[in-house]
Amino acid sequence: MQQRIDRRRLLVGLFAAATFTARAQTPAFALEQLMQLLGQVKTGEASFVEKRYVSMLERTLETSGKLTFEAPDSFMRETLKPRHERMAVVGNMVTMSVGSRSRTVPLDSVPEAAVIFEAIRGTLTGNRAALERHFAPTVSGAPARWTLELVPLMPRLRELVMSVRVSGQQAYVREVVVAMADGDRSVMTITPVIADPAASAPAR
């Protein structure tokens, strides 16, 4: 296990070097490589600050809290400010809790919600199949600073969400920008709780 991961990291390093040297010649850093890179981190915790720009509101909505995920399919977003709220996805079930109210629904029964969850969960866990099921993904940049542009495949969803842009550094997601079809936008800035990437990846 240890050896395989090390080899993979070596590979990633080589790709990085290749990109660096070969520059614009070939799209060397593609989805496959990004997914491998992200897939190394099996579990993680991060804090987030989300700003939502909604045309009909007087001011920007700001929330903050923490994100945790665990491969293959668990993801939780816990909002701590301005009030406590929790959304946990495990497999196909999503549980939303506000105060004492809690509701569990199958994720695939609400494609509108599924699209956002899958974008973040799929990226965090490096699940290429999940991403390609819902989106047309485009990768740009290099491992040191990459951007993954996700456009929903289903026309009905494109009526709601124009794109989800995820960007990050190495195996870490740093920002998720959701552009709504009506011009509203949310920007989530993510800070990994474990700062040293080298320490976290082989931890499992």
Add this chain to the structure above:
Amino acid sequence: MTAPRSRLLAVALWALGILAAIGITVRTHFVADLSAFLPRSPSAEQAVLLDQLRSGIAARLVLIGIEGGTPETRSGASLAYAKTLRASGLFDAVHNGDNSAFEATGKFLFEHRYLLSPAVDAQRFTVDGLRAGIDDATSLLGTPAGAAIKSVILRDPTGETVRMAESMLPTQAPKSEGGVWSSRTTPRAVLIATTHADGGDLDAQERALTLLRTSFAPYEAKGLRLLVSGSGSFAVASRAQIKSEVERLAIAGGVAIVALLLVAFGGSLRTLVTALLPVATGVLAGIATVSLVFGNVHGITLGFGTTLIGEAVDYAIYYLIQARTPPGAQPGGGAQRWLGASWPTVRLGLLTSVCGFAALLFSGFPGLAQLGVFSIAGLVGAALTTRYVFTVIAPDGAPGMGLRQRLGHAVGWCTDVLPRLRWPLVAVTVISVMTLALLPSPWRGDLSSLSPAGADKMKLDADLRADVGATDAGTLIAVSAPDEASALAQAEAIGTRLDKLIDSGAIAGYESPARVLPSPATQKARQQSLPDAETLRTRLAQATVDGPLPADRLGAFIADVQAARTQPLITRASLQGTPLAGAIDALLIAGSGDRPWRALLSLQPGAKPLDAAQLRAAIADVPAARVVAIKPELDALYARYLHEATLQALLGALAVCALLLLHLRSWRRLWRITQPVAAAVLIVLAVLSAAGVALGILHLVGLLLSVAIGSNYALFFDQIRDQQERQPPGTKLAIDNDTLASLALANLTAVISFCLLAVSSIPALYAIGEVVAPGILLSLLLSAAFISTRRG
């Protein structure tokens, strides 16, 4: 020879009776729904269940699957197909996950949000409550979920729409793909429809199903496949199946018996027609009597009735052979001789059969009672025809000899050989008893064993149900109350108790009529918690300070709240004609006369299976509430059914014994007769249990039949033995080979008709066939073996 007037009168009466029976038969209503095989006097829990099975929403549900093609063609077909079905008027509701179809529902809910939203109370309209509500609602903006509420947030800033949707949306929602529901396991789009017609109205159900198929033709042309399931489709299919099966059985049974009679009576057509008279009389008498007593005739009764061909023809065979004039005797005396020698035995046989079937009359199940009435009327009709009509029209029995001579010899040989096998046969019986004692009880059939739907259909049904999240064998809480208001109030009381179980994770969720239609008291309380315009304006101004929504844009909200303060309350009646009527009708069953109002709350289990005891404890302080766990309750229903039938069968057997004792006045002869019959029953039971057959109610009916028919053979052997014993010792007495031949022939016809039943595809019928066919064959053989007759 001139027949006395009284005899001709008997024939005339018979002819009249036949005409009347034909008249009744052509007017008879034939039914095929299996509810006839459900009990009449159920417990309170079972009453709820049967209500649901017979006329509840469950009986009107049609599950539809669309397979083949691509996801896009499937979702396109689902959208268009649902539109066609909704327009047809045959369905109260058609759901396929297409939310655009629920604009009217959404509008109704939105207009009544201050009566319906569970969040509305006095606290909700304080400054803090308003601020929390606005935070709640606006937190959804800027997410995909926010798109839906954006257009209404200025009229509904506290998000009551969202709260209503949360409480009403099922937790087991189907997967949504391309805007319509689809299966999670198979590439298929799924829909559910509720027929307008009652589940029991099979003609209307059939019309709805036909419409389903014809409307699907255009999509079928595009390579898509339609799958339909649901209790209505089961009932319609089983009716059709029973109908074709009964026809097939009647034809096959008729042909086989006609062929046998032709062989046995040397191809005499006259004899054949004569022999079929008691059969026809019996069947007509059976149908007419059942029709008069019950108002309808069940398909299963008819299918079962085809075996009457095999039994009724026995009487004809006994008479036609036994009344034959022996060589050298005066012609014309056969009838008199038969009346003296054999009729008492035939009559006793008839009475024992009637005794056996009479047990079924007292069962609490209309379906079984029908079988009993049918058999009694049929047998009595056939026997009386033989007794009063044959003695006039065929005073000398049947002339033809055919193969009877050989048959008689063969049987004669058997009666020589079989008694020597007596001890081995006793050993077989003992082994059977031991097998029965050692094996676990084979009486484990369940209610589904009565349904003619095959395993593949059941699987499709289960699959489609899983796709749409409509679990069938779930758990209900039922509460009855004298009126609508208290039924709903009780449902609310149960709801608050269930909410605690959701919090503790004991259940995942529940559906309650009070979610769609809160009790008048609750609606009133919500209305009274709404502040007047001035108060609301002041509080809103404070609540929106530094908030995302400024108070001055919320004028429509204040107006809507004011309108809601005087809005008429929603009742079940006012929901009629709205898209919510179907939802409420399924969960709130209106009372009438002395039938109470009933609210039903269906539960969705959490990660662990539901614990009925825990549920009962949780709602113990709502006295009128009852937990109905459908599967255990159905099992209990069937167990009670089986227990009751076992008791009746035992009573029937006891009555048969009492009758024999009364008639024979000899314990010894009674013992002689019961031996072979009891041994036959035990051996059949042992073989079936060893083969792993799950025995149910119909096997029990089969055993009763085996006893009723089998005892007739034993009676004849007993009669021969008795005659021998009355002779002074040393007297030579030739056993009438013809009597033995008539027994063998009668047995053969009955075995054939029950064998036909045993290969039927209807479980109710093959269960009877697989017990009776071997049972009566064994009864004859064991009678020959155990009641040994000394041959001259």
